[in-house]
Amino acid sequence: MSTAAQTRYITVIGLEIHAELLTQTKVFCGCPNTFGSAENENVCPTCLGLPGALPVLNRSAVEQTVKAGLALGCEIARWTRWDRKNYFYADSPKAYQISQLYAPLCLGGGLEVGGRLIRLNHIHLEEDAGKLIHDGARNVTRVDFNRCGVPLIEIVTEPDMRSADEAAAFIEQVRMALVYAGVCDGKMEQGSLRVDANVSVMPEGAAELGTRAEVKNLNSFRHVALAIEHEAERQIRLIEGGDRVVQETRRFLEGTGETAPLRSKEDAHDYRYFPDPDVLPLELDAEFVGRLRASLGELPGARRERYIGQYGMSAADAETLLARKFVSDFYDEAVALGADxxxxxxxxxxxxxxxxxxxxxxxxxxxxxxLVKLLGMAAAGEISANNAKRAVALTLGEGKSAEAIVEAHNMRIREDPDALAATVRSVLAERPDAVRSYKDGETKVFGFFMGQCNKILKGSAHPKSVEAELRKQLDS
Ligand SMILES: [Zn+2]
Known part of the structure; x- marks a missing residue:
């Protein structure tokens, strides 16, 4: 039984989106930055943290971070530096991570999602850690350092999102912006995009945000949504039961969709950050940033506007095309070549x-x-609209040219009155009962005859000619 004055709660979400950059090599050494190599294949003294090895900053990692910042509306810092974040964990052989706490490369920015602006706090560049592989069958944990030192940007938002759906939509917009800017492949299933969600709840109308918990390492849109929903429900239950939410780091349990405590929340001072003495501060000049801005190309927002405003596409259709950049690029190329x-x-x-x-x-x-050729042939009445679709499917499947497909499958419309008349005659001869029904006034069997003819003709005659011939023979 519910009481009259039930408190309504608002969920408040801030995100940290980690995106691996598409550089050839790691951020501070020359090891390849590739996914799927044999364990510990891409390592060297620097990314293993061996004595005497020194880091050298990868120019391309800086360029890609700046491009990410420009694609997300950030201001680019003219001066930036690197800080050591000290902690021990088995996936980090140096026992520190080179990151940026005090002077990140990109500041501010944001994206509009569903008409609401979600603000960014900043984007910084850091090195990724290795990967622990828990092998339950052999009861051992292996460590793979291939990912150690892969350039990673952390995109930190303000707590501006209010629902799991909004958070998921925002992540998708960020993912697209990074893919279009050419700095991340956006593959969540391979871990190149991972999300930490800071979640808190507050009673409607409250002035202050509630205590937040951070759910780490969410690597699919479904996990993000489930984790946020579960976490908000858990916090509301706690508050309603008279307890307090504790600030902590939690992990997402894939099996149950719930979250569980991982560790109490640490603050920056726990990591004893200090300026990294091995990597020098960096000054970026306006010319460097301007060149990167010019190289960005058209971003998803501008493309969306063009599709909707110029081509009259629905918002949903535009989103479908934009979701994969290579598909959107293909579409743009076809239109540029003259396709409707x-x-x-x-x-x-x-x-x-x-x-x-x-x-x-x-x-x-x-x-x-x-594609342009096939659409042109359909528009000129050389092939049927249906055969244009079939030809596209066959071209994709067989990898032949569209023209070869059209010829090989006899798709071209030929005006051959004798052949058409013979086909119609044979169709009618097969169903004298249906012909009688038609003559008795049952005109809907006409559609049936059209279908039978088309099955045989497979688009090789113009539908108007088929219709005319059918009427002629039926009405005679
Ligand atoms: Zn290395």
Whole structure:
């Protein structure tokens, strides 16, 4: 039984999004930055923290961090430096991480999601840690240092989100911005994008934020949503039961969708940060930043506006095209080559995305020029609209040129009145009963006959010619 004055709670969410950069090498050494190598293949004295090894800053990591900042509306710091964050953990052989606490590379910024601005606090550059692999079968834990020293940016937001859905939508917008800027592959399933969520609740109308708990290492949109929802419910239960929320770090349990305590929340002073003596501060000049800004290309926001404003696409359709950059690029190329934006959009969202979804491909397996050709043939009445779709599907599947597909599958519309008349005659001869029904006034069997003819003709005759011939023979 509920009482009249039930308190309503507002969930408050801030995020830390960790994104691995797409550099060739690690941030402070020359080891390859690649995913999927054999364990401990990509290591050297520097990223293993051996005595005497010194870090050298990777220029490309700085450039990509700046590009991420520009893509997310940040101000770029003209002066930045590196700090040591000291802690021991088995995945970090140096027992410290080179990070940026006091002078991050990018400041402020934000993105609009569903009409609300979600502000960023800053973006900083740091090195990733290694990976612990818990092998339950052999009851051992192995450590893989390949990821140790991979450049990682941490995108820190203000506590501006108010629901799990809003947080997930924001992460997707950030993911897209990073992918379009060419600085991260955005693959959450490979860990190149990982999220920590700071969650608190407060009674509606309260002036102060509640105590927050941080849920670490969420690596899918579903986990982010589940963890936030569970965490908010847990905190409300605590408060309603007369308890207090404790500031702590929690982990997400995949099996149950719940969160569990990991450690009490540490503050910056616990890490004994100090300026790293091995890496010098960096000064960025306006020319350097300007060059990176010019190299950014069109970002998702501008593309969305173009799709909706210029091409008359619905917001949902635009989002579908934008979600994968290579698909959106392919669409843009087809339009630039002269395809009708609406027709091309339908085909890309239909046949092409179906193929991409089914095969998991990371590129569109046909030339944009071939799509333009097929759409042009359909518009000129040389092939049927249905055959244009079939031809796209076959081109993707067989990897042949669109023209070869059209010829090989006899898709071209031929005006051959004798052949058409013979086909119609044979269809009618097979179903004298249906012909009688038609003559008795049951006109809906006409559609059935059209279907039968089309099955045989497979788009090789113009639908208008088929219809005319059918009527002629039925009405005679
Ligand atoms: Zn190395």
């Amino acid at each position: 934006p609406r027709e091309a959009g339908n085909m890309v969202r239909g046949e092409i995305l179906r193929h991409v979804g089914e095969t998991g491909a990371e590129r569109v397996g046909m030339d944009a020029g071939d």
